[in-house]
Amino acid sequence: MILNIATYLSMLIFLITVLYRFLRIANTPAHLRWDLYPVPHEGFKKAKYGGSYYEELDWWTKPRHVSKASELSAMIPEIILLKGVWESNKSLWFWSWAFHFGLYLAIFMAVLVIASAIAGPVTAFGAVLTKIAGFSAIIGYLLGGIGCVGMLFKRLFDSKLKPYTTPGSIFNLIFILAIFVTGLKAISEINLFTTGQSGLIGQLQIFVSGLTGFDSTAEINRSVIWHIGVTLAFMVYMPFTHMAHFVLKWFTYHSIRWNDEPNKAGSKLEEDITKSLNFKPTWAADHIRADGKKTWVDIATEEVFKDEKK
């Protein structure tokens, strides 16, 4: 009963916090452009060398091509393989990749458990999902655990990372390591692939079925309870930390680095900018001449300095 309630609450807190952080960024006003090339949606050819529509004569008279395929071809290796870390920080890459890929597999396992619980574990389809979930769990937990330990060592002993390591960084890694370790402990105690009460994936399926059916009578092994408990605690904690980048990274790329949308007359963007230009700043330096009443337009268009002596 307690575990079920904790799960509902944890998921609720996780979703609300992530949504809050997402909306908080999404609701910031239209901002100045800060693009950084290559911008992959410029298309495969241009993205290869980092070109933009500014390379075309009278670019504003030409239709703007945005290639989602090219964008995806940049995103997938970045998400799956951490291509950027590979290119710029090879000594960290394996640990970071193992850590992230381990998490992906653990999440994938959770999705499969939910799917197989809904499909019915005893069906042929459910049995296949159970098998894949089992493999995802063992590989994911092992990889994630190795990645965590490696990252911990790097953070504690690498001269490049150590000065920037905070107690919080260590705590975060130990917390995630605890998920993998408790998962591995559960695997070591219970048959991984068996469906039903005697298997780990089976117990998780029963737990999920209990959650969806509001039934808290299922008997779950102590080590599985520990694993679920640590995972839930992390779900509550994580959105409050920098690890929320798993969602907010969408903005750093799509709204900033790759945001090359030109401002066109009569557009929604122009409307948004006009709103921002009517904010009333209070910057205090003399040359700004802000008084909290003047808008950005007033301040930027008034004749300044001309009356001052050279």
Next chain:
Amino acid sequence: MKKNKLKIKDISKNSEQLAHVDLQDLTPLPPPYDKIEDEPVWKELKPEYKEEFECTLDDTVAVGVPKPKTPEEEKVLVDKFVSGLEKLFQKENNWTFLQQLMLTLDHCAKCQTCVDACPVYEASGNNDLYRPTYRSEIWRRIVKKYVQKKPLASFTDGDIDLNWRTVARLIELSYRCTICRRCAQTCPIGVDNALVTHELRKVFSQEMGIAAKEIHEKGSVLQLKVGSSTGMNSEVVKDNIEFIDEDMSDITGLEVKSHWDVEGADVLLIHNAGEIIAWPENPGAFAIILEAAGISWTLSSEAVAYDGINYGLWYDDVQLARVAIKHAQAAKKLGVKKIVVGECGHAHKALTVIADRVLTGELNVPRESAMTLLEDIVFSGKIKFDPSRNNFPVTLHDPCNMVRLMGIVEPQRRILRYLCPQFREMTPHGVHNYCCGGGSGFAIMSPNNFQNWRIAVSGRKKFKQTLDAFSDCPGPETKKYLCAPCSNCKGQIRDIFQYYDAKEKSNLIYGGLVELIVNAMVDVKEGFISWEDTF
């Protein structure tokens, strides 16, 4: 005095000097520049200057913050800084960069993936003070602890103390980054250390009235006051252009005529006015090309509009907006079809990209790069070229603002591949280029011994890259040309070459793109580019 193993918290300590640049630690240059004993000795800061101004960051001073004389003055400095930091996170004050800043504040994983991308950090021999993450981490900790007053900030984000010395050092430290954004390019999460530099400078300028004199007082303020940061008013600039036209006519044998205030022209050309003073052959070459191609073009004699610079880009959003609006108003008044930005990287970015979300309605006049117009002209067949006139080794410097931050990569290359038989690329190049070391205003800043720093440290990587590009012909017997289609980059490259005597030792000169185009024009007398007249 610490060279390495610098801790984040050291910024607040009452130590004599936080870091030292040892010439022995700098990354080696290729021969004949490889002997450390030949490296010019840095000017020492005068003791009386050190007495009056804060000089405890490293061996140089870019801004020169007067030391507070009383505890009250110390408190005022700190309070103003905190007040400015608070405003960075208010949409009324910082709608311009609020979203970018919030993301950069909260999502750094402290993985240090970005650090090796920084040419300043690398050239300095990995001096911890110049890590791109050093200033960002200090800023992040201060914001979490003193602005957001986050519970457990010291545990989750790391501890820091905020006192007047922290603020004074941060002011200086915000002028040790060229805002080239090479670090941001490598961040897997999309965090941007260069943005932190930008926003820190903004707090210092917009809230505290503190900025590097060369970019504020002698830069954007002077531009808004008299029309140009060069100090030229409208009459003087016209006289100078007339003189350049005459000079160009003599040199080329063509009649060169620049046009002023032509209503309804197709193109309003805006140069960095520094070209007119320092490199007159550049605006001269533009006039030659546009005339030969039969382009309908004009210059504007409106104050501000005859100088494309917009130093606000590096430190002050309000100054940026004021200048950009003046440029657009001049174009609107003349009724031109488009503004073309001359060979100036930051002017490109300021007017074309950043101001795109400042200029609304009728002020949103189309704006484009000179690179695309020049490419169109060169390949249009309107002008006859003889590429053999450019048969000397040429390499290309990619101005960060134009290339990494705007994606204008190929037009200038297509021209060089066509007109320069011995064109070769630097490594790396294009959007992965290295900054000239003069970015974010450094090229025009030489207070105290700052020039030593900006050449020997921040410009070092570019000098090495240039020399490496000519490694097959390093000696003075081969004439070599570094093409830098950006005024500020040229200023920095000029100073690097002079500092290391590169003309004498390597027969290395620099210049813009248009000079190479004119040099290859069949109708122009041979020898437009002269190795003898440079410097």
